[in-house]
Amino acid sequence: xxxxxxxxxxxxxxxxxxxxxxxxxxxxxxxxxxxxxxxxxxxxxxxxxxxxxxxxxxxxxxxxxxxxxxxxxxxxxxxxxxxxxxxxxxxxxxxxxxxxxxxxxxxxxxxxxxxxxxxxxxxxxxxxxxxxxxxxxxxxxxxxxxxxxxxxxxxxxxxxxxxxxxxxxxxxxxxxxxxxxxxxxxxxxxxxxxxxxxxxxxxxxxxxxxxxxxxxxxxxxxxxxxxxxxxxxxxxxxxxxxxxxxxxxxxxxxxxxxxxx
Amino acid sequence: xxxxxxxxxxxxxxxxxxxxxxxxxxxxxxxxxxxxxxxxxxxxxxxxxxxxxxxxxxxxxxxxxxxxxxxxxxxxxxxxxxxxxxxxxxxxxxxxxxxxxxxxxxxxxxxxxxxxxxxxxxxxxxxxxxxxxxxxxxxxxxxxxxxxxxxxxxxxxxxxxxxxxxxxxxxxxxxxxxxxxxxxxxxxxxxxxxxxxxxxxxxxxxxxxxxxxxxxxxxxxxxxxxxxxxxxxxxxxxxxxxxxxxxxxxxxxxxxxxxxxxxxxxxxxxxxxxxxxxxxxxxxxxxxxxxxxxxxxxxxxxxxxxxxxxxxxxxxxxxxxxxxxxxxxxxxxxxxxxxxxxxxxxxxxxxxxxxxxxxxxxxxxxxxxxxxxxxxxxxxxxxxxx
Numbered sequence: 001x002x003x004x005x006x007x008x009x010x011x012x013x014x015x016x017x018x019x020x021x022x023x024x025x026x027x028x029x030x031x032x033x034x035x036x037x038x039x040x041x042x043x044x045x046x047x048x049x050x051x052x053x054x055x056x057x058x059x060x061x062x063x064x065x066x067x068x069x070x071x072x073x074x075x076x077x078x079x080x081x082x083x084x085x086x087x088x089x090x091x092x093x094x095x096x097x098x099x100x101x102x103x104x105x106x107x108x109x110x111x112x113x114x115x116x117x118x119x120x121x122x123x124x125x126x127x128x129x130x131x132x133x134x135x136x137x138x139x140x141x142x143x144x145x146x147x148x149x150x151x152x153x154x155x156x157x158x159x160x161x162x163x164x165x166x167x168x169x170x171x172x173x174x175x176x177x178x179x180x181x182x183x184x185x186x187x188x189x190x191x192x193x194x195x196x197x198x199x200x201x202x203x204x205x206x207x208x209x210x211x212x213x214x215x216x217x218x219x220x221x222x223x224x225x226x227x228x229x230x231x232x233x234x235x236x237x238x239x240x241x242x243x244x245x246x247x248x249x250x251x252x253x254x255x256x257x258x259x260x261x
Numbered sequence: 262x263x264x265x266x267x268x269x270x271x272x273x274x275x276x277x278x279x280x281x282x283x284x285x286x287x288x289x290x291x292x293x294x295x296x297x298x299x300x301x302x303x304x305x306x307x308x309x310x311x312x313x314x315x316x317x318x319x320x321x322x323x324x325x326x327x328x329x330x331x332x333x334x335x336x337x338x339x340x341x342x343x344x345x346x347x348x349x350x351x352x353x354x355x356x357x358x359x360x361x362x363x364x365x366x367x368x369x370x371x372x373x374x375x376x377x378x379x380x381x382x383x384x385x386x387x388x389x390x391x392x393x394x395x396x397x398x399x400x401x402x403x404x405x406x407x408x409x410x411x412x413x414x415x416x417x418x419x420x421x422x423x424x425x426x427x428x429x430x431x432x433x434x435x436x437x438x439x440x441x442x443x444x445x446x447x448x449x450x451x452x453x454x455x456x457x458x459x460x461x462x463x464x465x466x467x468x469x470x471x472x473x474x475x476x477x478x479x480x481x482x483x484x485x486x487x488x489x490x491x492x493x494x495x496x497x498x499x500x501x502x503x504x505x506x507x508x509x510x511x512x513x514x515x516x517x518x519x520x521x522x523x524x525x526x527x528x529x530x531x532x533x534x535x536x537x538x539x540x541x542x543x544x545x546x547x548x549x550x551x552x553x554x555x556x557x558x559x560x561x562x563x564x565x566x567x568x569x570x571x572x573x574x575x576x577x578x579x580x581x582x583x584x585x586x587x588x589x590x591x592x593x594x595x596x597x598x599x600x601x602x603x604x605x606x607x608x609x610x611x612x613x614x615x616x617x618x619x620x621x622x623x624x625x626x627x628x629x630x631x632x633x634x635x636x637x638x639x640x641x642x643x644x645x646x647x
Contacts, residue, residue, distance in 0.1 A: 088305035088607075101603040104526070122603070131448050137387035138376040157376050158299075158369015161387055163309040167449020169602035173309055173369065175300035194298035195369025251448045 046210035050227030052147040053202055054256040055213075056238045057121055061222035065119050068096045072121075074218035075200075080191045082181030091172040093200040094123040094215055105248060115261060121223075123215075124149060124170040124200035125247060128254025132162035132171065141197070147256055148202045158195040167251050171199045228256065262410060265639040266632040272484075273635065280628045287621020290614045291366060299369055302615040307607035308598040310367070312615050315594040316622065317363035319469070319586055320356045321440045322462060324397065326470010327353035328433035329500050335426045341496065344641075345489050347412075348474060348481075350405035351633035353433075356470075357398040359626035366618055386443045393436045400429040405633075413640045437462045444597065452530035452597040455518070461511040465585045468504035471497045472581040479575055481634065487641040491571075498574055502562040505581050509555055512588075529604065534596045541606045544596065547587050554584030 062068060075081070075094045084090055096119035100107035103120075126149050133143050140155035141162050163171045177194045185191065189205060192198055202225070203213035216223040226233035235258075238244070244258040269277075294301050304311040330349035333339035365371050382388050404426045411418035441459035444450070475497050478489035519527045532538050534548045558580035560567075567573045595609040611619075 086300070088303070089300050090306050092306070097603060101605060104602075104604050134384045135386070135447070137382050137385040137391075138373075138380045139382050140376070155373070155376055155380065156370065157373040158371075159364075159367070159387060160309045160369070161385065161443075163306075164444070164450065164598075165447050167447075167602055169307070172306050174298065175302075175304070176298040194300075197369075248449070253448065 044209055048207045048210055048212070050146050050233075051229040052227065052256070053126065053207075053225065054147070054228035054235050054258065055126075055202070055216070056224045056226075056235045056244060056258045056260060058222050058224070058238065058242075058260045059115075059118060059120065060260065061220065063118070065096065067220075067222075068119055068121060071215045071218045071223070072096070074214040077184065078186055078203075078206075078214045079189055079201075080178075080182050080186055082178035083183065084176075084178075084181050089175040091174065091178060091198065093172075093198070094121060096121050103245065103247060105250065106245065120259065121215075122168070122170070123257065124202070125168055125253065125255030125257050126200075126202055127256065129252065131165040131167060131253060135161040135165035137161060144204075148204050148207075149199075150201055150204060151196075151198055153190065153192050153196050153198065156196040158197065160197060162197055167248055167253065168255070171197050173197050262406075262413065262636050262640065265636045268639075269635060273631075277628070277631065280624045280631065283624035284621050284628065287618050287624065290617045291621065294366070294614065294618060295371070299367075301612060303610050303612045305607055305609065307601040307605065308595050308609035310594050310598065311609055312590075312611040312619050313363045313367040315590045316619055317360050317367070318440060318462075318593060319590040320359045320363065320626070321394070321437050322466030322585070322589065323470045323473060324353045324356035324360065325433045325437040325463070325466045326468075327356070327401070327474070328430055329467055329471045329504075330474065330497065331426060331433075332430050333496070335423065335430060339496075341490065341492050345474075345478065345493050347405055347409050347637045348477065348489065348634065349470075350401045350408075350429075351637055352470070352474060352477070352630065353401045354398060354405065354633060355626045355630035357394055357401070357436075358629050359622055360394055361398075362622045362625060363619075366622065386439060386446065390436075390439050390443060393432065393439045397429065397432050397436050400425060400432060404429055409637055409640055412644060415644070434463055437466050449602050450597050451524070451527035454527070455515060457511050457515050461508065461515070462589075464504055464508035464511055465589060466504075468501050468508055468581050469585040471501045471504070472578040472585075475501065475578045476575060476582070477634070479571065481638060485638045485642065487638045487645070494571065494574070495569065498562060498568050498578075501578065501581055502559070502568070505555060505558055505562065505585075508585070509559065529600050530596050533599050533606070534592050538600060539606050541599070541608050543608050543610055544592055548592055551584045551587035551592070554580040554587070558584060 072094055076083075079093060081091050081093060099111060099115050099118065099120055102122055126143075126147055128147070130141075130143055130149050132141050133149060136142075137159060138155050138157055140152045140157070141149065142152070143149050158173070160173055163173060174192055174194045174196055179185075179191050182191060203211070203215075206213060211217070213223075213225050216225045224234050224238060226235035228235055228239075230236060238260065239258060242260045244260045246255045246258055249255070302311060302313075327349035330342050331346050334342040334346050365374065368374060377388060377391055404422055407422045408418045408426075411422075438459045441462040444453035445455060445458040447453060475494055478494055478497075482488050516531065519531055529538055533541065534544050536542065537545050558577045561573055561577035561580070562568050567577070599608060600606045
């Protein structure tokens with residue numbers, strides 16, 4: 001009883017919101033056939049929202065590749081990322097590499113031993129000014145208001161201009177049908193077809209239902225995702241108390257992935 | 262005038278059938294690529310553009326190079342070129358068609374090509390490249406066809422055609438500039454991130470295009486009754502001479518800036534191309550061959566005695582064409598991707614199916630070129646009454 005009353009109120013509240021916007025919609029609809037009104041999309045009330053999403057990776061909280069493998073694996077599994085046998089066809093959303101490759105501009109001979117041998121996670125930087133979005137000729141890749149850079153797999157023509165534009169090497173192209181190379185398909189996330197580009201989506205599909213990104217969830221606290229414009233958020237607290245670096249900041253793309261070293 | 266293309270000697274038909282055979286084989290291989298995906302090429306996550314885009318880049322240059330016979334005639338009233346402007350315009354048509362085909366065979370989802378028009382995106386240089394290439398194609402078709410038809414009917418071409426011709430002269434550098442902008446505006450690719458890229462592209466275009474025209478003119482003189490003319494060939498040779506010198510000069514400017522500043526992300530690509538990088542150097546012999554060819558060509562072209570000897574000139578033009586082709590058609594694109602943004606080296610070598618498809622596109626271009634030149638040359642023969 002209690003439950004149904006609550007859901008009734010929920011629907012009523014949302015309906016009221018819908019009615020409230022009706023006059024506004026009518027202004028735009030005037031002159032049009034009033035019967036033909038656009039469907040409204042109901043937002044999940046549990047969705048996590050941010051003014052701008054950012055990620056802080058605390059590299060002090062892990063030691064070896066073994067600590068990072070479950071993180072990469074979690075992403076691969078959830079997003080139906082194929083495991084190709086040919087390295088040329090490889091698809092990677094999140095992976096790890098040595099400091100000298102991840103921070104090409106900050107590497108030096110005398111980097112301390114821990115950092116030198118520590119693997120660093122690499123993924124899409126969800127840039128403030130994404131070069132890939134600027135280059136895409138069809139708007140198949142775009143930046144959302146909350147800073148997440150997404151792909152429309154159905155619009156992408158596979159020209160790979162975005163791959164040339166990305167200064168971080170974060171994008172992959174489906175050189176062949178990925179489906180036969182997916183071990184266990186997650187029915188809740190679409191598989192892709194050959195000929196389109198893909199990359200990390202900061203788990204936009206999980207944020208939409210109130211879940212944190214899969215990598216953060218699998219990281220034992222080493223990865224924190226939150227709103228960088230919310231001074232009370234955990235990412236802000238981490239950045240306030242620790243010195244963090246970003247990849248290739250001199251390019252001005254404004255990457256949203258921070259690394260505490 | 263189209264009917265002129267279907268009346269030819271036995272040799273003509275053998276050549277046409279040869280080209281159609283290559284196109285047919287390449288088309289079958291393309292159907293395989295369409296079915297399997299671009300995985301049948303040598304491209305990879307790290308080198309995501311390869312032979313196709315490189316051919317496209319080189320051929321935009323050839324197309325733009327056609328303007329080098331059109332410009333002196335319409336802007337400087339250099340009468341001698343009036344005889345051969347049509348060859349420049351028709352070469353441009355064939356080259357642009359090849360460019361468009363190379364873009365199409367490079368797409369992962371070619372059936373979505375029209376998305377570029379359905380969702381026009383002025384931010385993207387590719388959007389502008391699509392516009393400039395198609396307009397240039399249209400301009401050359403209209404101008405070339407009308408001027409030739411006027412010549413056939415022994416009348417002067419209409420005034421509006423001259424206006425369009427002058428417009429196409431401005432448009433020609435635009436197509437190659439925009440093509441250079443595809444690459445030189447990308448923040449993380451040190452090899453292309455240089456303001457000299459567009460000028461370099463233009464210089465090599467104005468060398469390669471006219472060099473090919475000289476070779477075609479010599480072939481036409483041999484195989485038909487139409488002589489493009491000694492003076493015309495020599496004038497073109499001078500254009501090639503200056504353009505190839507400027508091209509090498511621009512390249513050396515780039516080499517100086519890169520190696521004197523010693524910025525690794527800019528240096529590593531030239532190191533990879535010319536000396537090998539971390540033990541990888543598939544393109545090293547090619548790049549040195551390219552330099553050797555261009556320098557040899559400069560020597561042969563600068564010395565008047567060798568330039569005026571048409572046999573030597575033909576050799577020099579082959580050197581120019583091959584040298585600039587290696588530079589742009591092999592090194593320019595994959596060189597920009599090696600090493601990758603994380604400074605890893607993944608080398609790129611085109612596969613056999615990839616080369617066959619590319620050959621098919623070249624054959625399609627030469628097929629169009631043959632038909633157009635056949636029409637043009639037959640009209641010239643008719644008019645001169647030989």
